[in-house]
Amino acid sequence: MGDPALRPAEWDFVAARRRLEAKPKSAGEKLTSIDDAAARVTEGDRVAVGGCLFSRTPLALVREILRARRRGLTLVRNLMCTEGELMMAAGAVERVMTAWMSIGLPWGVSKVMRHYVESGAVALEEWSHLALGLRFRAAAMGVPFLPALTMLGSDLVAVGGMKTVADPYSGETLAAVPALFPDVALLHVHRADRFGNSQIDGYPHMDADIARAAATVLVTTEELVTDDETRRHPDRTVIPGFLVDALVHVPFGSFPHECYGLYHADFDHFAEYTASIDARGPEAAVGEYLARYVYGPPTWDDYLELFGGERLARQRAAARELTA
Amino acid sequence: MTVTASELLAVQGSRQLRDDTTVFAGVGVPLLAAALAQQRHAPKLTMVIEGGIIGPRIKPGRLPISTNEMRAAYRAQMLPGITDTFLFAQRGFLDYGFMGGAQIDQHGNVNTSVLGPDYWKPKVRLPGTGGANDIASLCKEVIILTAHEKRRFVARVDFVTSPAWLDGGDSRRRAGLPFGGVSRVVTTLGVFGFDPETRRMRLDALHPGVTREQVREQTGFPLLEAPEISVTEPPTADELAMLRALDPERRFLG
Known part of the structure; x- marks a missing residue:
């Protein structure tokens, strides 16, 4: 799918549908290795990242894509956190589409984002939080746009090139939030x-x-369960298997970000990371971080060892306390 | 102990919220304001948080730092997903939205995107709208809570991230926003509203000890003044005690 001719416009619902029709939608085995999963991301892809900010971020997949040295990616995520910073510093992305980027209030405005966006190295295309959600929903529905009442009148309209549409019933002006079909x-x-x-x-x-x-x-999962387990609680399934191309079993696959009920985000780690950026600047500090956490450790288990079992246990206990 | 700027904003913000309503609250001072209102005078207030959280309990000393983390979802009544959470606001279920911002102009428009004239070549790149644009577009009433500084209060924001009254008059309506708008701007110096015709910012009330001159000095555009400018009630010992109990480590209260 690296051929640009096979990568239709973001909102091209006809091309997106043909692409899906041409794809096998198997009920078969999806389990594979992390490097095999990451290999399905190719140069220039439009990559949507699940979770939100430092919650349920697919960091093991992000790390593996960085290890595969992909370039020219467009990263799409409603609220972007350290995964976006690592992608920027590694030179993997040329464009990000988001509503907000930084880690969170206590750590201030992201210096990494400022550095790469203000210098022009990475374009930041801003959409409102709901608009990005509706862009995914329109695509999920297979339609080219959804009418909405948001973003109208603001300067965000021109940034993403959003158009408006007249309500055929009342004549009111509505936002025509375009679908976004990720690769x-x-x-x-x-x-x-x-x-x-x-x-x-x-x-x-x-x-x-x-x-x-x-x-x-591409999906990573904290827990791998049996077919019988799924069938015992089918109401809990939010993504059916025939949508999924590759699945990898990665416990602590979001760490140091959080996974609801399983482990709390490691704020101490964020503080160490941002202190290093404050001291040495984005390029040097994130460069060192990439060497230590991304390019260095060959496997996710090796990566987790850098944090240590005690820290993982502490973050697990904190999550249990909050969801007990 | 003297009252900090954040405490003043949280208390004054909380007083804007009536009972039997719903509020879209961001983390930090807005969430504290909502939690204080809920404890003090609005027990039937429902808090809604952008990360997809309805009706959480705020655990004292465990205030969330992001709108989508476990602390924000603590003992919530529903976790509907982010898009659906905003759609509650689009449908009209959200009475209030709280907002802050790097720049605010005479028509209440807020900038949290870029400083400088060219979006694609920003002098300073800010974090972005998050849900602020949606809150400003979709809630019935928006209340801005902010420090009052000349660099923030500009005649025209560099970039309209979140629309209030746009160019004034009926320009919000003409842009396709038939509902909502900023009703109040609560600052460290006073409380402001908007003229119903021109939609220009108007000084309504001063905090005790603050003068009109001080407000003018810290505002980068001419302000309208209400016929009678009142003085706000200072935060009570009761309000401050409740507020301080919510944030004993003073992570947000300063």
């Missing part, structure tokens, strides 16, 4: 069976819409 979706879920049927606990974010919107769906 690839990266998602992290609480549990899945080996056929890719996936269940999420806690806040659902936009993952279910993203899975339906994308041409290729």
Whole structure:
């Protein structure tokens, strides 16, 4: 799918549908390795990332895509956090589409974002939070746009080139929020069976819409469950297996970001990371971070060892306390 | 202990919220304002948080730092997903929305995107709208809580991230926003509204000890003045005690 001719416009619902019709929608085995999953992301892809900010971020997949040294990606995520910063500093992205980017209030405005966006190295295309959600939903519905009452009158309209539409019934002006069909979706879920049927606990974010919107769906899961388990709680399944192209079993696959009920985000780690950026500047500090956490450790288990079992246990206990 | 700027904003913000209503609250001072209102005078207020959270309980000392993290979802009544959460507002279920911003102009428009004249070559790239544009577009009433500084209060924002009254008059309506708009701007110096015709910002009330001159000095555009400018009630000991109990580590209260 690296051929630009095969990558239709963001809102081209006819091309997006043909692409899906041409794709096998198998109920078979999806379980594979992380590098095999990441290999399905190709140069120049439009990549949608599930979760939100530092919640349920598919960091193991992001890390593997960086290890595969992909370039020219467009990264789409409603609220962007450290995964976007790593992508920027690694030179993997030329454009990001988001409503907000930084880690969170205590750590201030992202210096990494400022550095790469203000210098012109990365374009930041801003959409409102709901508009991005509706872009995924329109694509999930297979339609070219959804009418909405948001973003109208603001300068965001011109940034993303959103058009308006007249309500054929009342004549009112509405936003025509365009569909966004990603080439690839990266998602992290609480549990899945080996056929890719996936269940999420806690806040659902936009993952279910993203899975339906994308041409290729890559999933990592905290827990691998049996077919029987899925069938015992089918009401909990939010992504059916036939949507999923590759599934990888990755416990702590969002760490140091959080996974609802399983582990709390590691704020100490964010503080160390941003202190290093404050001290040495975005390029040097994130460069060192990439060497230590991304390019260095060969496997996700090796990566987790850098944090240590004690820290993981502490973050697990904090999550249990909040959702008990 | 003297009252900090954040405490003043949280208390004054909380007083804007009536009982039997719903509020879209962001993390930090807005969430504290909503939690205080809920404890003090609005027990039937429902808080809605952008990360897809309805009716959470705020655990004292465990205030969330993001709108989508476990602390924000603590003992919530529903976790509907982000898009559907905003669609509650589009349908008209959200009475209030709280907002802040790097720049605010005489018509209440807010900029949280870029400083400088060219969006694609920003002098300063800010984090972005998040849900602020949606809150400003879709809630029945928007209340801005902000420090009052000349660099923030500009005649025209560099970039309209979140629309209030746009160019004034009926320009909001003409842009396709038949509902909502900023009703109040609560700052560290006073409380402001908007003239119903021109939709220009108007000084309605001063906090105790603040003068009109001080407000003018810290505002980068001519302000209208209400025929009678009142003085706000200072935060009571009761309000401050409740507020401080919510944030004992003073992570947001300063």
